[in-house]
Amino acid sequence: xxxxxxxxxxxxxxxxxxxxxxxxxxxxxxxxxxxxHNPIHVDIDFARRAGMPDVFAHGMLSMAWLGxxxxxxxxxxxxxxxxxxFIAITHVGDRITCRGRVxxxxxxxxERRLRLEVSTVDQNGEVKLSGEALVAIASKPVAK
Amino acid sequence: xxxxSFIGRTLPPFxxxxxxxxxxxxxxxxxxxxxxxxxxxxAKAAGYPDLPVPPTYLFCLEMAAPNPAALRELLxxxxxxxxxGEQQFVYHAMAHAGEVLRFEQRIADIYDKKGGALxxxxxxxxxxxxxxxxxxxxxxxxxxxxxxxxxG
Numbered sequence: 090x091x092x093x094x095x096x097x098x099x100x101x102x103x104x105x106x107x108x109x110x111x112x113x114x115x116x117x118x119x120x121x122x123x124x125x126h127n128p129i130h131v132d133i134d135f136a137r138r139a140g141m142p143d144v145f146a147h148g149m150l151s152m153a154w155l156g157x158x159x160x161x162x163x164x165x166x167x168x169x170x171x172x173x174x175f176i177a178i179t180h181v182g183d184r185i186t187c188r189g190r191v192x193x194x195x196x197x198x199x200e201r202r203l204r205l206e207v208s209t210v211d212q213n214g215e216v217k218l219s220g221e222a223l224v225a226i227a228s229k230p231v232a233k
Numbered sequence: 234x235x236x237x238s239f240i241g242r243t244l245p246p247f248x249x250x251x252x253x254x255x256x257x258x259x260x261x262x263x264x265x266x267x268x269x270x271x272x273x274x275x276a277k278a279a280g281y282p283d284l285p286v287p288p289t290y291l292f293c294l295e296m297a298a299p300n301p302a303a304l305r306e307l308l309x310x311x312x313x314x315x316x317x318g319e320q321q322f323v324y325h326a327m328a329h330a331g332e333v334l335r336f337e338q339r340i341a342d343i344y345d346k347k348g349g350a351l352x353x354x355x356x357x358x359x360x361x362x363x364x365x366x367x368x369x370x371x372x373x374x375x376x377x378x379x380x381x382x383x384x385g
Contacts, residue, residue: 157267164279175318
């Protein structure tokens with residue numbers, strides 16, 4: 090992927106992708122791999138005692154997918170920031186679409202940068218995570 | 234109510250080594266197919282000294298603290314009542330497998346909404362790495378907002 094600052098336009102969209110339906114196995118793997126061992130994401134008995142109907146996905150799993158969305162598009166060394174709000178709970182069985190869009194071209198700290206809005210939505214279009222990323226774009230196209 | 238006098242409190246700093254096998258496990262768990270994140274030769278071909286730490290994995294390394302529950306215990310928060318409200322990363326330098334990262338955490342704010350039904354704890358974390366005997370570089374700044382659902 091070549092990102093050319095001059096060619097990028099506000100409104101340009103990053104190549105979106107949709108995950109497989111989230112399984113309990115997905116959550117078990119992420120629990121182990123992320124060091125987030127909160128049982129509420131993998132132990133339904135614990136989740137019910139906590140007043141939840143079922144286990145639910147780690148917000149940071151969806152944020153990791155947004156990280157993938159970004160590094161699929163630009164080299165990670167160009168990533169300057171990523172921030173999200175966890176708006177709604179992501180459930181077992183959800184298929185999550187990760188999207189990003191250029192919202193601003195700016196110069197900051199001596200670099201040309203792009204501000205992006207990023208989000209995850211489920212199969213019904215409900216927004217789960219919403220936030221922003223900042224990437225630096227070299228004057229010359231950056232090969233990815 | 235969480236004691237507001239903890240605002241501004243710093244926690245004991247700690248160091249975590251970035252393990253290559255753990256990075257591969259994270260790639261598997263997050264559906265990462267880009268070889269740069271799993272294959273050392275691909276990472277080196279892309280100009281990295283070793284497998285790079287992906288953007289959100291710094292949070293996972295923070296959870297590898299000697300006592301990941303230290304903040305919750307200090308504030309007497311029940312783990313079954315917490316939700317992740319917000320997470321931000323500001324990146325300054327890449328981190329890679331084999332490096333040792335230092336984490337310095339601070340309680341930046343504590344506040345509530347809905348008459349105390351929801352309380353919010355804002356944690357700020359500076360992540361740095363040694364680059365020489367007496368030099369270090371800032372890798373990233375993290376900001377996490379934890380939501381505590383209080384019994385109504």
